[in-house]
Structures are given as structure tokens and as C-alpha cells.
Amino acid sequence: MRWRPVLAGSGAGTYTGRNRTWKAMKAAYITQTGTPDLITYRDLPTPKPTRRQCLIKVAAVDVNPIDVYIRSGAIPAKLTFPFILGRDLAGTVVEVGASVKDFKTGDRVWATSQGSDGRPGTFAEFAAVDKRWVHRIPEGVSDEDIVALSLTGVTAQLGLVRNANLKTGEVLFVNGGTGGVGACVVQMAKILGARVVATAGTDEKVAACRDLGADLAVNYKTQDVAGAIKGFAPDGVNVWWETLREPDFDRAIGLLAMRGRMIVMAGRDAHPPFPVGPFYVKDCSLHGFAMFNASAREQRSAANAINRWVAEGKLRARIDRVLPLSQAAEAHRLQEQSTIHQTGVLAGKLVLKP
Numbered sequence: 001m002r003w004r005p006v007l008a009g010s011g012a013g014t015y016t017g018r019n020r021t022w023k024a025m026k027a028a029y030i031t032q033t034g035t036p037d038l039i040t041y042r043d044l045p046t047p048k049p050t051r052r053q054c055l056i057k058v059a060a061v062d063v064n065p066i067d068v069y070i071r072s073g074a075i076p077a078k079l080t081f082p083f084i085l086g087r088d089l090a091g092t093v094v095e096v097g098a099s100v101k102d103f104k105t106g107d108r109v110w111a112t113s114q115g116s117d118g119r120p121g122t123f124a125e126f127a128a129v130d131k132r133w134v135h136r137i138p139e140g141v142s143d144e145d146i147v148a149l150s151l152t153g154v155t156a157q158l159g160l161v162r163n164a165n166l167k168t169g170e171v172l173f174v175n176g177g178t179g180g181v182g183a184c185v186v187q188m189a190k191i192l193g194a195r196v197v198a199t200a201g202t203d204e205k206v207a208a209c210r211d212l213g214a215d216l217a218v219n220y221k222t223q224d225v226a227g228a229i230k231g232f233a234p235d236g237v238n239v240w241w242e243t244l245r246e247p248d249f250d251r252a253i254g255l256l257a258m259r260g261r262m263i264v265m266a267g268r269d270a271h272p273p274f275p276v277g278p279f280y281v282k283d284c285s286l287h288g289f290a291m292f293n294a295s296a297r298e299q300r301s302a303a304n305a306i307n308r309w310v311a312e313g314k315l316r317a318r319i320d321r322v323l324p325l326s327q328a329a330e331a332h333r334l335q336e337q338s339t340i341h342q343t344g345v346l347a348g349k350l351v352l353k354p
Ligand SMILES: NC(=O)c1ccc[n+]([C@@H]2O[C@H](COP(=O)([O-])OP(=O)(O)OC[C@H]3O[C@@H](n4cnc5c(N)ncnc54)[C@H](OP(=O)(O)O)[C@@H]3O)[C@@H](O)[C@H]2O)c1
Pocket: 064, 065, 066, 151, 152, 155, 175, 176, 177, 178, 179, 180, 181, 182, 199, 200, 201, 202, 205, 220, 243, 244, 245, 264, 265, 266, 267, 289, 290, 291, 292, 338, 339, 342, 343, 344, 345, 346
């Protein structure tokens, strides 16, 4: 449902307006774009599920860089205020609409791709989510772990399988092997049988890259990354996954193998130079994508792979810390410092609990 910001007679845990009554729930929302301190954590009406929706009692959400861009206004988005922040959630179904047959009350589920295209976000005690975005949580997997693997995991799986068509035995390079996306790319590339090179900005994170499965991990601040890649893969890199918002195409394309594929998925305002000659004479290809353009069917296929791998213990979440949802503003400050200002203060995902 869309929020109706004009509400009359709120109080005693309920809201009334337009002949309807809503129970109150806590939510982290904005009424205009701007700095993190504009995030309010207060009561809003609990949504009622439509025919196609599951009402989910939220147990955990996480923060992604896209949340920062939307909240700050860096990405112009059509928002309905009050706008509840957040893309991902994990929780329990408490009510289903009449046409929902695959889920029932009590099911533990996760979802991503909320908070866009008119859908409210997830930073709340309850969220009503269309059934096509809802996935089961495998038994034994925690809400915190699955939510920390949701948007980033879908992104990594789509990029590696649908876009790059990564094959067993190929060499994959990823910049930022412990970042939200990077940690999923490293683990999934290993699951898919690749040989993996990753970078990180501290020795602790370099060790963490190895722990995630990287065959070679390089400190991008203190080591010669290009030299290390050449030593590891003399014939070049088959898939180069760039997480940086300002890709260095000269370096990446120079290190790509024949028929190498490069993934770009960040840097809306970036206009870096591009070496056309070195690119085409090696039959290389460039794949740009945004996970939120993927259809619900494509996302379900990625979600199924994530569920399988996490249940098998092959895919692990990296969580920096878990905070109460009331600290959503602080979480946004941390994510902004870490990703946008490139301080790297985070060593894993930020998870919040209502
Ligand atoms: N297109 C899509 O569908 C999609 C989906 C998800 C995310 N994204 C975008 O992808 C980007 C990454 O997202 P994320 O969630 O992974 O962010 P993140 O968790 O903040 O990770 C950023 C990574 O970049 C690394 N890094 C920073 N400066 C570096 C440098 N100079 N050289 C090499 N690595 C460097 C960091 O390494 P250290 O921490 O070791 O310094 C960190 O691993 C963001 O811009 C995000 O908006 C796009």
C-alpha cells in the first residue's frame, strides 16, 4: 500500500483516517532528502496487506550504499513522504493477502528490492511485500545473516552468472573483497569454481579475503596490485569485477585475458577514459547492470542459489555490527563514511533490528 501522510486522530497506538484505522508501528523514515539527522524513528501506521502481499514482522534489515544515495538525494528518486528507508528485510509472515498461496502465517522469509518503484522501504516493525519478492529463509539460517546477504548476494549472483557467465577454472578479480558486494563475489566465484584474486585496504581485511576463499589477496594501499595479478594470472583475468565508482579502465583492460569480461556496477557520475584499442583487439566485453532492474523471476533465481549455498554452509555473511533500528541515522552516517568517503570504517554489513 501507499502511505497516506494525512492522518487524523492519531494516538493510543492507532491511526484513523478516511474511515480506516491502522495500528501504529515504529519506522525509520524521512520527510525530505538530506543529511542522516533527517531520519526520524517514530510511529507510522502499520500497513495492511493487499491481495498479493505478505505482511511481515521485520526481525532484521541492513544498510546498503543505495540507501545513502536515496536518503541524501544524490540519486533523484520519486519518493512518497513519509518515505520509509531500506531495501532488504528478514522476518516472519504474520498475515497474507487472499491470492498468496505460497506463504502462510509463521513462515520465516526475506526480501530485497523494496523501497523503490513506489514500494515503501523495510526500516520498520512491519512491511507489506508483494509475494513475488518474498523468499523463504532456509532452516538454521539467522535473520541477521540472510538479510546481510540479500541485496549484495543477488547482485553478485546476477553479475557472475547472468552477465559474466563465469566458468570453472577462470580467473576472477574483484576490487574490495570484503565489501558488501565484494565478499559475496569472492565466495560465489569460488563456489562456481573460479580462481579468485581480491584486494582490501588493511592487512586484517586482506586476511579476511583469504578466509572468504580468495586464492590471492592484495593490500591495495601498500602492495603492487597489477604486479600481483600478472604473477598469479600470466594469461590475464577472465572476469574483472569493479566495485569502485571511478573504474580505472586502462589498468583493468590491460590485465584482462582474451575474451575477458568486465563488470561495472557503480559510479553514476563517472566518466573515466576508456582504452578502445586494447579492449576490442582482445575481444573483451563490458557488462554494466543494476540489480534493481532485474525482474522478480531473475531475482528469485538468484535468491534460490543464495538459499542453497547458505544452507550448505558455502556462503557466509560478514556482519560488522548489529544495531537497534532506532539508530538508523547513525548507521547511515557509518555507511556514508565507509563507502562514499572511502574511509573503509566498516568491515562487513550493518544490520539493524526493530
Ligand atoms: N549496480 C548494482 O546493482 C549495485 C548493487 C550493490 C551495490 N552497488 C554499488 O557498488 C558499490 C559497492 O557497494 P558495496 O555495498 O560493496 O559497498 P561497500 O561495502 O562500502 O564496499 C566498498 C568496497 O570498496 C573497496 N575500496 C574502496 N576504495 C578502494 C580502492 N581505492 N581500491 C580498491 N578497493 C577499494 C573497499 O575496500 P576496503 O574496505 O578494504 O577499503 C570495500 O571493500 C557502491 O557504490 C554501491 O552503490 C551497485
